[in-house]
Amino acid sequence: MEGLERSYEVIKRIKRLKETMHVLLQRLFKEMNLTAPQGMVVGILLKHKKMKVSEVSAIMDLSMSTVSGILDRLEKQGIITREKSETDGRVILVSLTDSFKKSSHIPFKEIEESWTQKINRASEEEIDTILTALAILERLINEESEQ
Template sequence: MAIHTPTPSNKTTFEPQHDQVREIIYLIRRLMQAGSLYTKELNKNYQVSAPQLNCLLVLYENGPLPPSRIASLIMVKSSTVTGVIDRLEHKGLVKRMRNSPDRRVINIELTDAGKTLAQNAPPPIQQKIVDGLKRLPQNKMESITHNLQLLVHLLDAQDLEIEHPYEEPPPPL
């Protein structure tokens, strides 16, 4: 997603809040860049990217899983997961097992190396947020939640379908 510095655009003339809108968009952009930068950093220090690490962690926490289930848990499409697993398998961190009675299903298992890495893994990016949030008073957190919901709303929530929606289906909007 490439949000650039908003500019007085073709049609619309901007009202007083212009600068604030500008800053909000800028902040969203930075939020997103935080993710990709964290991935790069991970890769340097641990030879795994953030999606790869997330994949290892859900396997560590849930035991062997088929790709479709992994996709659902880490919220990407299964065609994406295939590639992530390819790379993890190539590094000897997971292996594909065709051990289900249903022979369409492949189970992904952690190898010993994969388990070790999952145990000693650096915190996934969530942890950074979690650690920060813990230092905030409760009402701040409520405020953040509320405002994020508002933003997601603005971005047209009904377009945001993912393969299998979270865990419990997301609250109706």
């Protein structure tokens, strides 16, 4: 009874957290007319230059079919290109287009700073608390699902 209500509380807070982060990302990328996942892909490609679709999907923790759709929309906007790998004909290499890199001033440094500022507001202990709590949650949820 009480425990049930508290579990609802936890679930709702996690949902709100994820939504809040999504809204924040949305706001950051809005000026470039990018959605949150699209902006994350662009940010990843800025660091890694050329990547396999499967690598993007692993980093973002999304299924390949989902990433494929996001890439479709980025390609339609002329932001990324797909090219077949020469060494392995199965893999597709994704990269930012030159025109996008030149035309757009992307405030990724500001974005990173914004996140580090956020993190720096938390003390070491607080971060430990957070990671501990998340680990507990994962343990609780995963334990029973095996049985």
